Amino acid sequence: MKTNIIIAGVGGQGILTISTILDMAAFNNNLYIKQSEVHGMSQRGGAVQSHVRISDKEVFSDLIPFGKADMIISVEPMELLRYLSYLKEDGWLITDAEPFVNIPNYPEMEDLFNKIKTYPNHLIINATEEAKKIGTSKAANVVMLGAASSLLPIDEAGLLKAITDLFNRKGERVVNINIEAFKKGQELASTVIK
Amino acid sequence: MRTLFLGNEALAQGAIDAGLSGVYAYPGTPSTEITEYIQKSKLAKELNIHSIWSVNEKTAMEAALGMSYAGKRTLTVMKHVGLNVAADVFMNMSISGVNGGLVVVVADDPSMHSSQNEQDSRFYGKFAMIPILEPSNQQEMYDLTRYAFDLSEELKLPVLLRTVTRLSHSRSFVNTQDRIAQNELKLPENTSRFALIPSYARGLYQNLLDIQPKIEAIAESSSNNTLTIGKDKSLGIIACGLGYNYLMENFEDKCPYSILKVTQYPLPRKKVKELFKTCDKILVLEEGYPLVEEMIGDYFGEDPKVIGRLSGHVNRTGELNPNIVAKSLGLKESTPKEIPAIVANRPPQLCVGCGHGDVFNALQTLIPEIGTKQVFADIGCYTLGVLPPHNIINTAIDMGASITMAKGAADAGVFPAIAIIGDSTFTHSGMTGLLDAVYEKSPITVIISDNSASAMTGAQDSAALGRLKDICLGIGVEPEHLKVIVPLSKNHEENVTLLRDEMNYKGVSVIIAQRACVQLPKERKDFIKKFNTLS
Numbered sequence: 001m002k003t004n005i006i007i008a009g010v011g012g013q014g015i016l017t018i019s020t021i022l023d024m025a026a027f028n029n030n031l032y033i034k035q036s037e038v039h040g041m042s043q044r045g046g047a048v049q050s051h052v053r054i055s056d057k058e059v060f061s062d063l064i065p066f067g068k069a070d071m072i073i074s075v076e077p078m079e080l081l082r083y084l085s086y087l088k089e090d091g092w093l094i095t096d097a098e099p100f101v102n103i104p105n106y107p108e109m110e111d112l113f114n115k116i117k118t119y120p121n122h123l124i125i126n127a128t129e130e131a132k133k134i135g136t137s138k139a140a141n142v143v144m145l146g147a148a149s150s151l152l153p154i155d156e157a158g159l160l161k162a163i164t165d166l167f168n169r170k171g172e173r174v175v176n177i178n179i180e181a182f183k184k185g186q187e188l189a190s191t192v193i194k
Numbered sequence: 195m196r197t198l199f200l201g202n203e204a205l206a207q208g209a210i211d212a213g214l215s216g217v218y219a220y221p222g223t224p225s226t227e228i229t230e231y232i233q234k235s236k237l238a239k240e241l242n243i244h245s246i247w248s249v250n251e252k253t254a255m256e257a258a259l260g261m262s263y264a265g266k267r268t269l270t271v272m273k274h275v276g277l278n279v280a281a282d283v284f285m286n287m288s289i290s291g292v293n294g295g296l297v298v299v300v301a302d303d304p305s306m307h308s309s310q311n312e313q314d315s316r317f318y319g320k321f322a323m324i325p326i327l328e329p330s331n332q333q334e335m336y337d338l339t340r341y342a343f344d345l346s347e348e349l350k351l352p353v354l355l356r357t358v359t360r361l362s363h364s365r366s367f368v369n370t371q372d373r374i375a376q377n378e379l380k381l382p383e384n385t386s387r388f389a390l391i392p393s394y395a396r397g398l399y400q401n402l403l404d405i406q407p408k409i410e411a412i413a414e415s416s417s418n419n420t421l422t423i424g425k426d427k428s429l430g431i432i433a434c435g436l437g438y439n440y441l442m443e444n445f446e447d448k449c450p451y452s453i454l455k456v457t458q459y460p461l462p463r464k465k466v467k468e469l470f471k472t473c474d475k476i477l478v479l480e481e482g483y484p485l486v487e488e489m490i491g492d493y494f495g496e497d498p499k500v501i502g503r504l505s506g507h508v509n510r511t512g513e514l515n516p517n518i519v520a521k522s523l524g525l526k527e528s529t530p531k532e533i534p535a536i537v538a539n540r541p542p543q544l545c546v547g548c549g550h551g552d553v554f555n556a557l558q559t560l561i562p563e564i565g566t567k568q569v570f571a572d573i574g575c576y577t578l579g580v581l582p583p584h585n586i587i588n589t590a591i592d593m594g595a596s597i598t599m600a601k602g603a604a605d606a607g608v609f610p611a612i613a614i615i616g617d618s619t620f621t622h623s624g625m626t627g628l629l630d631a632v633y634e635k636s637p638i639t640v641i642i643s644d645n646s647a648s649a650m651t652g653a654q655d656s657a658a659l660g661r662l663k664d665i666c667l668g669i670g671v672e673p674e675h676l677k678v679i680v681p682l683s684k685n686h687e688e689n690v691t692l693l694r695d696e697m698n699y700k701g702v703s704v705i706i707a708q709r710a711c712v713q714l715p716k717e718r719k720d721f722i723k724k725f726n727t728l729s
Contacts (some may be wrong), residue, residue: 010540023198023365033198036364040223040308041650044575046542061443062364062436065516066530081537085530102543107536115534 002055003153004064006083008074010100011043014141015075017166019050021145024162025154026054036062045102049083054153073148075141076100077112077124092121092193094148096140098128123147125188131181135173139181146185150193156186195370201361204332204368205299206231208339213374215266215294216244218254220622221651222273223308224359225301229271230652241376247648249657250593250622251276255283255298262296263388265380267343271299274315279593279623281318284352286390288322289398291350293382295343299355301362304482304513308359308650310573310590312511314482319354319459323402325409326354326459327418328435332366334457338418340371349409351402358481360513361436410460418457421465423472426450429523430473432466432486437479440519456486466490470499477522478502481514541581549709550576552681553614553643554584556689561586564610564697570603572596572624574616575650576643587614594623600638601631609637610697617644617658625665628702632670637700639693643681645711646722653713660725666704675703682709 005022009015019035026033032055038048053059066085071092074080080095087093093116099109116122127143142163149159163182167175199207206228209217219229232238232245244261248254251272258270270280277284277300284298300318303309319326325345327338335357342353382388387398413419424430430452433441438455454469456462469476470490476499478487487502501507501522508514508522520527544551553576557569571579571587572595579587589599596613604611615624620642631638642662647653658665666676675696679689689707696703708726710719 011542019365027196027198027367032367034364034366036360037200038307039227039363039652041542041575042307044542044545044578044650045540047540059366060439060446061516062360062439063515065443065520067528078537079540081534084533087531089528103538103540105538107538111536115536 001153002053002057002059004069005052005054006064006069006072006086007050007052008072008079008083009048009076010079010102011038011046011048013075013100014138015048015050017141018073018145019052021142021159021162021166022052022054022152022154024165025158028161029154029158031056031153032059034059034062047079047082049079071148071151073144075127075144077109077116078107081112081115090121092123092148092151093119094123094144096127096144097124098126098140123189123192125185127185130184130188134180134184135177139177142178142181143185143188146182147189149182149186150189196367197370198365199332199336199368200227200363200365201332201335201357202227202301202363203231204335205339205355205357206235207368207370208336209269209297209343210235210238210241210243211370211373212295212340212343213267213376214243214269215376216258216261217269217271218244218248218258218261219271220248220251220254220276221648221654222276222301223651224303224362225271225273225276225299226651226654227362228299230654247654247657251280252283255280255287258296259283259287259292262292262294263382264294266294266377268294268296269299270296272301273309274300274302274313275309275311275592276300277315277318284318285322287352288324289390289395289402290388291398292346292352293350293380294377295346296352297339297342297346297355298352299357302356302358302482304358310592312482314485315354315356316459316482316485319356320485322354323406324351324354325349325413326356328356328457328459329361330435330438330455330457331361332364332368335361336368336370338457345412349405351405356435358436358513406460410463413458413460414462414464416458416462419462419465420455421468422453424449424451424453427452427472428474430454430469430476432456432469432476432478432480434478434480434486436481437514437519440514440516441479443516444520444523444525461486461489474499476500477507479508479514479519479522542578544575544578545712547712548575549645549681549707550579550643551584552683552686552689552709553641553707554579554586555683556681556686556693557586557612558584559686559690560694560697563694564612568603568608568610569612569614570596570600571613572615572619574619576614576616579614593619594627597624597631597638597640598627600640601627601634601636604636604638611638612697613638613640615640615642616649617642617646617662618648618656620662621656621658621665625669628666628671628704629669631702635701638702639697639699640702640704642704642706644706644708646726647711647714649711649713653711659722662706671702671704675699675701676706677703678706678708680709681707
């Protein structure tokens with residue numbers, strides 16, 4: 001068993017939170033993990049990605065080979081497509097619909113969504129909008145994680161424990177918001193990813 | 195204990211557990227988190243491990259050597275280009291040797307994710323004739339750091355530990371061991387080896403040459419270099435550092451070829467020879483420059499037995515990855531999905547509200563008067579001024595070069611010649627160049643864009659805080675041509691006028707554009723405000 005996940009977004013959008021939850025959950029489940037991330041200049045509003053590889057055997061490469069990612073989880077629709085070369089033939093594209101526009105030549109939203117829809121396994125959800133309803137747009141990344149959760153090699157309890165452990169120091173309210181965000185993501189995905 | 199560590203954190207914990215007494219470093223991607231980890235470590239604080247940032251890599255390495263002289267175990271950490279700055283002490287301390295274990299950690303950046311070049315630090319290690327360790331995973335980052343201190347003390351030489359971006363910035367689980375106590379303070383038995391006057395240095399250099407067979411013998415018998423003989427003799431593979439991971443990614447446990455995994459240099463000559471004798475071809479997989487391939491390959495290109503980056507079987511530039519390695523092995527690959535044309539580039543950019551942006555705006559207004567090619571810049575967030583929408587700066591070569599390049603251009607007759615440099619870069623390597631300009635009264639205008647942090651690497655504290663004005667005055671900048679401005683859009687007109695006046699001055703002007711980095715927490719900004727008075 002090996003699951004390869006690319007998490008995509010823009011520097012500052014908190015994609016490492018998703019990676020950290022996966023790391024912690026894998027740790028609790030005694031699985032092997034390698035998780036590569038971007039530090040440095042790109043964190044200043046540039047494109048960033050994290051490669052997460054979870055396996056029951058030793059993982060060698062820190063990078064996912066082209067065509068081997070089981071899914072790309074993106075907190076921003078254009079960034080989702082930037083890493084298509086990594087996606088498996090039947091891999092999943094999962095993204096927040098909310099664009100992060102900080103460049104003058106950002107594509108038309110309709111073109112982006114049409115492109116994403118040409119891939120059979122896709123899921124576009126309004127994670128930011130849903131997170132705002134729950135209490136803070138910051139939880140959009142956890143909504144995304146919830147949406148992808150049925151494809152992950154770690155069960156719900158393991159992921160929820162990791163979320164609780166990660167946000168514990170920020171207080172009960174933040175923990176509850178993120179648990180709710182996770183469940184919202186699960187719910188939104190339930191009719192699409194079966 | 196099993197812990198999740200970023201590669202850099204595993205290295206840092208390895209150093210703490212090896213009885214570290216101090217780390218000396220200047221921030222630089224991808225090396226920064228090593229020192230930051232030690233700074234944030236409660237254990238390191240309890241143990242009184244020194245971890246405050248140095249002003250540059252040279253001062254860092256020299257301080258590390260001083261601590262080693264006192265018998266303690268010391269780490270000095272930098273990115274690859276930082277080793278250029280520290281090269282003077284680096285080359286000479288291999289002649290003097292060390293007392294307490296001294297490990298030089300250099301993080302290379304193949305593919306130049308955050309750097310001006312992708313130079314390979316293994317060449318420096320070979321140049322200095324010291325042992326090099328090149329971990330391939332997070333566990334080795336931890337284990338080899340511990341081992342490096344023992345090796346350094348056994349040989350009385352500094353040891354170079356080379357990592358690369360992908361390993362430094364990747365997380366995995368690491369098993370840690372019990373911590374060893376720090377060394378007692380113990381001055382060297384013989385201090386003369388630290389006094390490199392020619393008559394001593396000649397003998398010491400001979401000692402370094404004489405110890406080379408021992409260094410090689412250690413690498414030869416080390417479990418860090420393992421030779422596995424495979425069934426298929428058509429190919430043998432030398433896999434250095436991360437090259438091993440990408441090889442194994444392609445074969446898992448079923449590689450039919452012989453593999454020499456290299457984690458410690460000098461190259462284990464006997465093992466290389468055995469591989470050479472038993473295999474028809476040798477593929478070298480190494481991250482960075484083709485160091486090993488060049489060493490063992492054929493200079494005249496007549497015997498194509500050794501293949502790798504030089505022969506074109508592996509990309510000549512850029513980091514390795516599983517696909518590049520698969521291609522070099524002749525493995526079949528599926529064609530990856532194409533990235534749609536609508537995906538636009540998203541380069542990094544200045545944060546909203548960044549003071550550097552206001553400095554660029556003021557200069558932009560003056561460009562019709564000064565011309566587009568006369569602004570020299572430096573290494574920092576403001577290097578983004580080379581890109582749209584700013585398009586304001588022309589040069590970014592190395593730390594401090596803005597001032598000295600502006601001076602050289604001014605010497606050639608360019609007027610006005612303008613330098614932009616950050617506060618931390620200024621104290622890193624700008625001050626000496628400014629003295630050159632003051633000494634000759636060169637007609638240059640220096641803008642110190644002072645955000646009171648080493649912002650690009652994560653807003654670390656800058657040694658320049660509260661000292662810039664005094665430093666400039668001390669160097670001899672004329673008080674009437676040392677100005678402090680606040681880069682804010684409401685001050686735009688005023689700042690443009692002041693810049694214009696100073697650019698027209700036929701001597702050295704320094705304008706300190708002072709506003710804290712927007713990334714800093716409020717408490718830190720308030721703290722900085724106390725130092726940043728306009729008086």
